[in-house]
Amino acid sequence: MKNSTISIPSPSLKGVLNIEPITEKPITIMNWSYWEKTTFIGKPDVVIIGSGIVGLSTAIELKTAQPSLRVMILERGVLPYGASTRNAGFACYGSMSELMEDLEKHPHKDVFALVERRWKGLVRLRKRLGDNNLKYEPFGGYEVFTAEDKNLFESCLSNVDDFNKTLESITGLQNVYQNATDKISSFGLGNVQHMIENSGEGQIDTGSMMQSLIAFAKNLNIEILNGIQVSSIKTENNSVKILSDNCDTIEAHRVIITTNGFAKQFLPSYEVEPARAQVLVTEAITGLQLKGSFHYDHGYYYFRNIGNRILFGGARI
Ligand SMILES: Cc1cc2nc3c(=O)[nH]c(=O)nc-3n(C[C@H](O)[C@H](O)[C@H](O)COP(=O)(O)OP(=O)(O)OC[C@H]3O[C@@H](n4cnc5c(N)ncnc54)[C@H](O)[C@@H]3O)c2cc1C
Numbered sequence: 001m002k003n004s005t006i007s008i009p010s011p012s013l014k015g016v017l018n019i020e021p022i023t024e025k026p027i028t029i030m031n032w033s034y035w036e037k038t039t040f041i042g043k044p045d046v047v048i049i050g051s052g053i054v055g056l057s058t059a060i061e062l063k064t065a066q067p068s069l070r071v072m073i074l075e076r077g078v079l080p081y082g083a084s085t086r087n088a089g090f091a092c093y094g095s096m097s098e099l100m101e102d103l104e105k106h107p108h109k110d111v112f113a114l115v116e117r118r119w120k121g122l123v124r125l126r127k128r129l130g131d132n133n134l135k136y137e138p139f140g141g142y143e144v145f146t147a148e149d150k151n152l153f154e155s156c157l158s159n160v161d162d163f164n165k166t167l168e169s170i171t172g173l174q175n176v177y178q179n180a181t182d183k184i185s186s187f188g189l190g191n192v193q194h195m196i197e198n199s200g201e202g203q204i205d206t207g208s209m210m211q212s213l214i215a216f217a218k219n220l221n222i223e224i225l226n227g228i229q230v231s232s233i234k235t236e237n238n239s240v241k242i243l244s245d246n247c248d249t250i251e252a253h254r255v256i257i258t259t260n261g262f263a264k265q266f267l268p269s270y271e272v273e274p275a276r277a278q279v280l281v282t283e284a285i286t287g288l289q290l291k292g293s294f295h296y297d298h299g300y301y302y303f304r305n306i307g308n309r310i311l312f313g314g315a316r317i
Contacts, residue, residue, distance in 0.1 A: 030247045044072040044223070047242055047252035049230050049266070051075035052084035055258035056213045056222075060128070063220045071222050074242065074250070076229040080210060082260050088279050088302060088313045089206040090293045091136065093118035095143040096156040096163060096177055096196055098299035116170045119200075125209070133212035134204040139292040139305075141201030142180060142187075145194040149297075153194040160196070167200070176200045188289035203293050203304055233257075233266050279313040281306060 032041050046062060048055045051073045059071045079085060093115050094102075102111045126136060145153040160177045167176040180197035189195075217224065229245040233255055240255045257266050261274030288308040295302050303312045 028246070032248050040223075040225075041250055042070070043239070044070045044250075044252045046071045046254045046256060047240070047250060048073045048256045048258055049242070050082065050258040050260065050262075051077075051080045051214070051224055051226075052082045052258060052260060053210070053213065054084075054260070055256075056080075056210075056217050058256055058258055059217055059222045060213075060220060063217075063222055067220075072250075072252070073217075073222065073224045074228045074230055074244070075224060075226045078226055080214075083277075085206060085210050086279070087206055088293075088304060088311055089204045089209075089306075090141070090302065090304065091122050091134075091202040091204050092141055092198075092293060092295075093122070093200070095141065095198065095295035095299050096159065097143060097152055097297070098295065099163070100156065100159060101298045112166050112170065115167070119171055129209065129212045129216060133208060135208045136202050136204050138202045141198035141293040141295065142183075143196045143198070143295045144184075144189065144192045145196075146191050147193045150193070153196070156196055171200055173200050186289065187291065201293055205306075230266075277313070279311050282310045282312075284308045285310065 046059075046069060048059050048071065055073055055075075059073055062069055063071050075081070099111060099115065102114075126134060143156070145156075156177075157179060160179070163177050164175050168174055176199055178197050178199070180195045181193075183197070184192050184195050214224065228247050228250075230242055231245050232243045234241040234243070238253070240252050242250045242252060242255060244250075257263050259265070261272055264270050264272050285308055288305060288310070290303075290305045290310060293302070293304045301312075301314045303310055305311075
């Protein structure tokens, strides 16, 4: 075992709580034993950093394409500790006003190529894990508009036919977007004047999805080591050294970074920054009528039912 130290400020509560101040706390850097090194660690063909949906799916794709590869995932958290276990569980590919806003900034083919990738990703995830494991509910998606959003609603409505043609070529579903203003009262929505339904959308149980994805990966002999906070990567000849804050170096033939907003730590030229986003879940609500995934204001705000609770979220970057 190797010890290094970090300084922790002395607590000012001495005397109040009768706690002796701790000024230095040793961090234990775990050195692999001979047995650990030869069995658990070795030199994997591929190390993936981050066990979110992208890291796990990358590992699964690699292992499916080439079963003889030794693939290891390193994750800083005891569980995956990123967006994949903390999101809203919308199985969605874009509300109308969100896509219309995207069309103002990007060419039509790029916007719908992204929609197609989202759709195909959902189809693949559902096929891979099964709807029972995802707890997939095909309740549909709805974009809501208040009285102040009348112009936005009318603009969306004027694009419904065009969008439906494009969406049919992607999803095979007909008339995906429809005016659903007549359904507002059935959901008990107070301040909503208009609504557009997206019949291709659903919702999943995010925790269940990730738990099943981990089980799927482990079934393919993908190794997942939790509690390893990778600090840097060094390439040497034809191999990679992966250094961490709390463990001995791990050597691999290749490394893949799937740390989402934290990718810049290893790839400084990438223009990505971590951003904070949150969802809130209410207590159970007796007699809740709301059922489905709801979008507001170009997708910046969203809410859904989880059984008889409501999840609220906001921010889109
Ligand atoms: C609040 C919120 C709501 C969302 N709602 C939806 C939704 O309803 N539908 C939808 O499709 N998408 C939604 N998203 C987006 C979706 O969750 C993300 O796009 C997706 O989870 C990203 O997956 P990922 O694997 O790239 O990243 P993450 O899940 O963030 O995984 C990155 C992993 O890397 C690990 N890691 C980071 N740094 C290190 C390191 N140095 N060493 C080791 N491990 C490290 C982290 O602990 C984490 O587990 C939402 C996102 C947020 C934040």
